[in-house]
Amino acid sequence: MTRPDTSPLRIGIAGLGTVGAGVVKLLAANAGAIAARAGRPVAVTAVSARSRGRDRGVDLAPYAWEDDAVRLAARDDVDCVVEVVGGSNGPAKALVEAALAAGKPVVTANKALIAHHGQALAEAAEAAGVALRAEAGVAGGIPVMKALTEGLAANRIHRVSGVLNGTCNYILTEMAATGRGYAEVLAEAQAKGYAEADPAFDVGGTDAAHKLAILAAAAFGTRVDFAGVTTEGIERITAADIETAGDLGFAIKLLAVARMEAGGLEQRVRPTMVPRESLIGSLPGVTNAVVLEGDFVGTCAFTGPGAGEGPTASAIVADLMDIARGAAGPLFAQPAAGLRAAERLDYSDEHAPYYLRFSLLDRPGALAALASAIGEAGVSIHRMRQYGRGGARAGAVPVVIVTHDARREMIDGAVARIAALDVSAAEPVAIAIEEI
């Protein structure tokens, strides 16, 4: 045994928004317990942000100030850098690169940075012999990167799935609870601070896709492949879809799924029907959840707050404590050089049971035409419901079909055939069903 280092781990924090200020608060509030558990104190020595004067609810006087975040990397009194600037390029990337090049470990909450540049940055960290960690970037306060890279690391993981964006989960949960439409609930979420003024990044699925790409790399030993995530947002989900899903025992969630199949890696973020009574189906408000399925452990699920000052700070400081203990392993569970480029699963090989909603003109033979078009497309029907009149157009009736497991290209074929029928009154809707 070498004598453990008991000197303080000296931290430079770049970015003093909610999260950066939260880290300062947490390190002060729980300093004693943190030192006891990490084996040494973890202490902020320097900070950087865009505006020095702003009141952040924390006293920054004890800390050195840098106008230029990148200069934190060069300071002699900074052993380790916390990057909470944000953005996949610009100062965040420059700072992380500079810190690693200077042989200083980095903790970041920046999922966009890791989703885009994780491979190069992980290699740089390993070349320098220091840690790069990003627990706070994925599912906020839930220690799921630790579960994947350490706690369940003995397993071959089959599937990672989860609700990774709290804004979308809030909107969909509210729509289901109140029967209100997407636009109205989004406006309310914005008013409550659960959604940004420009919500595209969240509701379009990009934020969840960033997180999924990072989880998949750690789970499957593959290089992070954000470009390989097929992403569809929640903007087109209607109150009618949610209501019909409820009738069938399902909830609609923005589900992120990464699955290793024989044909390659499937990574998808999309509105998905899941059993309403399941852990994911009943997930409330802005909570996140991740479900991991491994060959020996079976299924483990993790739920918790996906964002916010306290949860994000909790994850960042946990990474700092691992670094203080000298116990921080590779970002993606194994050395980055050993990660293989994932084959992407061919679109046409993806398969799932589907929920299909059609709007048919109320004419004799309409239902038969629909059923035969589905059969011709090779899609097998599990359940079918015809509702009373009340579609978007007068005289149109909604018909809902739940299929058996079907390849996506067969579903596309069925939808195209039915959209072309003269009894089709509106664009069909297809939503995948995931048993989870």
Place this chain on the structure above:
Amino acid sequence: MTRPDTSPLRIGIAGLGTVGAGVVKLLAANAGAIAARAGRPVAVTAVSARSRGRDRGVDLAPYAWEDDAVRLAARDDVDCVVEVVGGSNGPAKALVEAALAAGKPVVTANKALIAHHGQALAEAAEAAGVALRAEAGVAGGIPVMKALTEGLAANRIHRVSGVLNGTCNYILTEMAATGRGYAEVLAEAQAKGYAEADPAFDVGGTDAAHKLAILAAAAFGTRVDFAGVTTEGIERITAADIETAGDLGFAIKLLAVARMEAGGLEQRVRPTMVPRESLIGSLPGVTNAVVLEGDFVGTCAFTGPGAGEGPTASAIVADLMDIARGAAGPLFAQPAAGLRAAERLDYSDEHAPYYLRFSLLDRPGALAALASAIGEAGVSIHRMRQYGRGGARAGAVPVVIVTHDARREMIDGAVARIAALDVSAAEPVAIAIEEI
């Protein structure tokens, strides 16, 4: 950076029941991924069990054999010992002590051993400068010790609660689903292998109490205090209690709760009413769940398989991988010498809302006598329901009361007063309610 050790970590396994055989299988099945993630191979070199000849579904020919488990500790080809013999004393304890004394790290699945002797063993491990880990002893495959000691280690934890015994959860879930009684469902659980021939250890709450004591030590920085866990089993729960709980929106679960209060540490395992729609209330079958509440992270919940060959092996090998990486921290999150002896919360200071069930003779004034007895005891009523005739005795009617938060000694006082009323037809039942 020192050059990392890439030689195999050589394992001696004591105990070749389901779990020991599972570890052998897992280390073989996922050897490549384990080596990549741990930075070095993890390889079994020697084994020990009571009977050499028994077929365990794994080929033991490649491994050295010891009839006496304790001798594993002395072998030159064993770097690290896995103890899955079981039992809080005897060979398990002797082996763990011998291994630590020989400067060899130990991984155990033995909650009884750690609940009874965790403090002394953790001190012995730290004196020897080696790791002692027990992830597999708590909540099976769920990496909750890792979450407490690392992933959420930046937090001051307020409460740890969970369903830690799969047998009890199976029995209570089946009773709720089918309306059948305890004895009948227990017999079925025994037939299915979900309950032991002698089920006392599980259904009496001792197994869950062992696990809770370990979780509490890691959560609160207190010495493990198994004797301080107040334990009540599920044997006296009736189908009627479960049905009434359901009417009120609750499920009855064997809930383990450790909570740090101003007056001291409360550790309890007891049948508890929890909201039926909650994660704990809807927990199915033999699944375990742990809910951790911290000052910065808020609430995180973890669910997964609580026992079985694969999940337990998954947890053991994760500990081995941490040891292989040189990253295994203290068993209870901080050095054992720094753990303080917990003040036990005084019984009379415990408080919760309660479900009370009384059986009253159907006479004029009976309900008034009950209500006034409750009021005299200082207990405030939140809800009250009187059911039609159909109690255990002819002419008796069940009355159910849900109280506001009340100190346990007031509840005891109310129950005693009512049991003494001449209209009381049966022993009252009191079950705490936990909002979780």
